[in-house]
Amino acid sequence: MRVQLTKRQVETYQPQERPYEVRDAQVRGLILRVQPSGHKAWIVSWAHGKRRTIGPTTAIPLDLARAQATHAIAEYLQSGLPRIGQGKSHAPTLQDFIDQRYRAWATLELKRGHMYANLLEQVFAEHLDDPLTGFNTAWADQWLQLRLSTPTGKTKSPPTRSTAARDLACLRAALSKAVSWGLIATNPLFGMRIKGGQSRKVVRYLSLDEEARLRTVMAARDRHMIAARVSGNRWRALRQEDLYPAESLQVTPSMSCRIYARFFACNLAPLPSLHTDDGITGLGSAVTTQSHISCSTQRPHAHKVVRLTPKRRRYACK
Incomplete structure (x- = not known):
């Protein structure tokens, strides 16, 4: 029978010789089952012959x-099987997996492995009690959207897409x-394409002010290095040692690498305007004498900043 259940009615139902059930008229699928022993329990039924026990009435009130029951019916309509109808998973939870197996292995086998275990606990703190089989690509998409829209406690702003992808x-x-x-059995996230942030390529031209500051700094460095070389030559002359080159350098096979590097170390100011017949080069082994270098003080072209790596740059002419 179907009845509009109330809290008082649930308490007044008495046991009979056989178990009987009372269906709630307000929520379709919610059933009150009364046993001959007097035990009362809530049951949810989402299809013919498909039902699960929610719990006893003494622990779960009518509203809960x-x-x-409403949530279980909604899951059945969306996915075909509510979570309450799924068998209990024997897979460990994420927290048990980290504590019992992963942390010890990562600390021993991976560089800074303990940081990966800590990262899993911090970033996925709300899912530590979920079994490992509970993760899937649909969950990952929802988690990624939430992650990119939730400010972090440290920076007070959402993380970048690259951080969330990592x-x-x-x-x-x-x-x-x-x-x-x-x-x-299988990795539930296997095959998922994790799209990171866009490449941080930086290609732009130096402004006139930036070029002037660059040349000023490099010229000041050269003057400091030249003064140090002059002072060093005085010290070396007193001891009758080979002097560092003063203004020009003629490379010879017997010249030490130290003297070669010392000369070019104090001549970096012309570097943004280097030109060779083969294109743009640095002060490397291809440059053997100073006559090969065009140290133009004019600004023939706007300079281009090309990022080779996040920590290294080279300045070149267009």
Whole structure:
């Protein structure tokens, strides 16, 4: 029978010789089952012959039972099987996996491996109690959207896409290790394409002010190095040692690498305007004498800043 259940009605139902059920008229699928022993329990049914027990009425009130039944019906309509109808997973939770297996292995086998374990605990703190099989690509997409829109406690701003992609890659690598250990059958994030941020390529022209500052700094450095070379030559002359070249340099086979490097170390100001017949070069082995270098003080072209790596740059003419 179907009844508009209330808290008082649930308490007044008495046991009979056989178990009987009372269906709630407000939430379709919610059932109150009364046993001959007097035990009362909530049951949710989402299809014919498909039902699961929510819990006893002494622990779960009517409002909570209705909410859980509504949620189970919604999951059934969306995915075909509510979570309450899934069998209990034997896969360990993410927290158990980190504490029992992954942290010790990562600390021993990976460089700064303990940092990866700490990262998993910090970034995925809300999912530490989820089984390893509970992660999938749909969950990862939702987590990524939430991650990119939630400010962090340290910077007070959302992380970049590259940071979020590295976090997901760390989780995927940990799940792959769980597969190799036989804890789960397959990696639920295997094959997922994690798109990072755009390349940080920087190609632009130096402004006149930037070029002037660059030349000023390099000229000041050269003057300091030249003064040091003059002082060093005085010291070396007193001891009858080979002097460093004063203004020009003629490379000979017997010249030491130290003298060669000393000369070019104090002649960096012309570097932004270097020209050779083969194109743009640095002060390397291809330049053997100063006559090969065109040290023009004019600004023939706007200079281009080309980022080779995040920590290294070279200045060249267009």
